[in-house]
Amino acid sequence: MSTVPIPITPDRWIIQLFSAKSVAEGGIIRRKVEDVERLVGRRRFLTEVNRRWFHVVENAGQFIIFCNQDPVTVLL
Template sequence: MTTPPAVISPERWLCQLFASQAAASGGIVRRGLRDVDRIVGRTRFVHEIKWRGFRAIENAGQVVIFCNHNPVRPLC
């Protein structure tokens, strides 16, 4: 029997996301939109990304966040 995950506050979730090693080093992180909507809400999530000067894209229920200030250019 599995234990259901503990409830996490939006503030803690965002803090953990942006404090991750990948985010802190200017890398890329990925999260499910379902979690984003359930835990913090899309409006706040987008605000936090823009406030940090990052970029994000959405595809197939996932969001990919580029945790740096470099431009994002599609290859095709």
């Protein structure tokens, strides 16, 4: 008998993402764009990032979230 994994809800995924140690320390986290879009949707994700006054950039299929309110400067 095999067990079927219980799918994660969008609310639970958001809670887990923003409960990461890097978030608490004001660091950086990244997630695949395709995973975010599949699990919670781009709009919901960006709303949650914005609600926390964080910054996010997208590059090469990844979202990079800066978990602080400091300005982000792209140098080159």
